[in-house]
Amino acid sequence: MPSIIDVRHVYKAFGGLKVINDCSIQVEKGSITGLIGPNGAGKSTLFNIIAGALPLDSGQVLLDGEDITNRPANELFHKGLLRTFQIAHEFSQMTALENLMMVPPKQAGESLFSAWLKPGLVNQQETAVRQKALEVIDFIGLHHVRNELAGNLSGGQKKLLELGRTMMTDARVVLLDEIAAGVNRTLLGDLVENIERLNREMGYTFLVIEHDMEMIARLCDPVIVLAQGSVMVEGTIEEIQNNPQVIEAYFGSTAA
Numbered sequence: 001m002p003s004i005i006d007v008r009h010v011y012k013a014f015g016g017l018k019v020i021n022d023c024s025i026q027v028e029k030g031s032i033t034g035l036i037g038p039n040g041a042g043k044s045t046l047f048n049i050i051a052g053a054l055p056l057d058s059g060q061v062l063l064d065g066e067d068i069t070n071r072p073a074n075e076l077f078h079k080g081l082l083r084t085f086q087i088a089h090e091f092s093q094m095t096a097l098e099n100l101m102m103v104p105p106k107q108a109g110e111s112l113f114s115a116w117l118k119p120g121l122v123n124q125q126e127t128a129v130r131q132k133a134l135e136v137i138d139f140i141g142l143h144h145v146r147n148e149l150a151g152n153l154s155g156g157q158k159k160l161l162e163l164g165r166t167m168m169t170d171a172r173v174v175l176l177d178e179i180a181a182g183v184n185r186t187l188l189g190d191l192v193e194n195i196e197r198l199n200r201e202m203g204y205t206f207l208v209i210e211h212d213m214e215m216i217a218r219l220c221d222p223v224i225v226l227a228q229g230s231v232m233v234e235g236t237i238e239e240i241q242n243n244p245q246v247i248e249a250y251f252g253s254t255a256a
């Protein structure tokens, strides 16, 4: 299977601190790949680099074979590479439904132009966007709170909304940064199910950062372990959990 994401020998330092250090990872098309590692390992930094939110110092990132190194986030978004944030960033004064409708359409410039030229067309587009948002909100199980202000949703519902935002455009690869953190067990079940459905039914590839090992075990194959900015080991969850190096990295020498 070809890689949809191919990170090649990436380096990134903040000041003198080397955070990403000769890191190479491949994400297979159609997979749900896990990315785990201790706090400060560089997981979110790597996401920022892949998604165009942070320039790398050296190395290369490919999307489906195309060099996307240091391309801006909005360009990557339009290529179908999307990410969620470790901290959910909803528009709190808008409803859940409106939050979904805020996701920029594929040709933002073009629709602005047609807004000015052909107002009727824009109404049509807005209706289409609303229709899509309603479908998405059904899919993620938030229909009953669609008209609530997003700021009033629970932590778990905000995470579902984050996932929903990725469905408003034709995503190919979605990077999930600790989407389960702070989510209660019931909503977590919904979240996991939705991720599986998006993978199965809509062909999404996922790269998932998560500290919740149960969730990683249920969703992800393979799992990549990042430590101090580079890949320590990659394998199935069983291989990872039985790897002495991984046990050492997580629990220190006493557990090894």
Ligand SMILES: Nc1ncnc2c1ncn2[C@@H]1O[C@H](COP(=O)(O)OP(=O)(O)OP(=O)(O)O)[C@@H](O)[C@H]1O
Residues within 6 Å of the ligand: 014, 019, 037, 038, 039, 040, 041, 042, 043, 044, 045, 046, 086
């Ligand atoms: N903008 C920044 N400026 C300086 N240092 C940074 C910056 N962003 C991250 N770091 C540092 O880089 C290292 C890796 O951070 P990162 O957030 O990527 O880790 P992480 O693996 O996502 O950790 P966690 O599991 O806690 O979310 C940390 O030491 C962090 O303090």
Ligand SMILES: [Mg+2]
Residues within 6 Å of the ligand: 043, 044, 045, 086
């Ligand atoms: Mg992080």
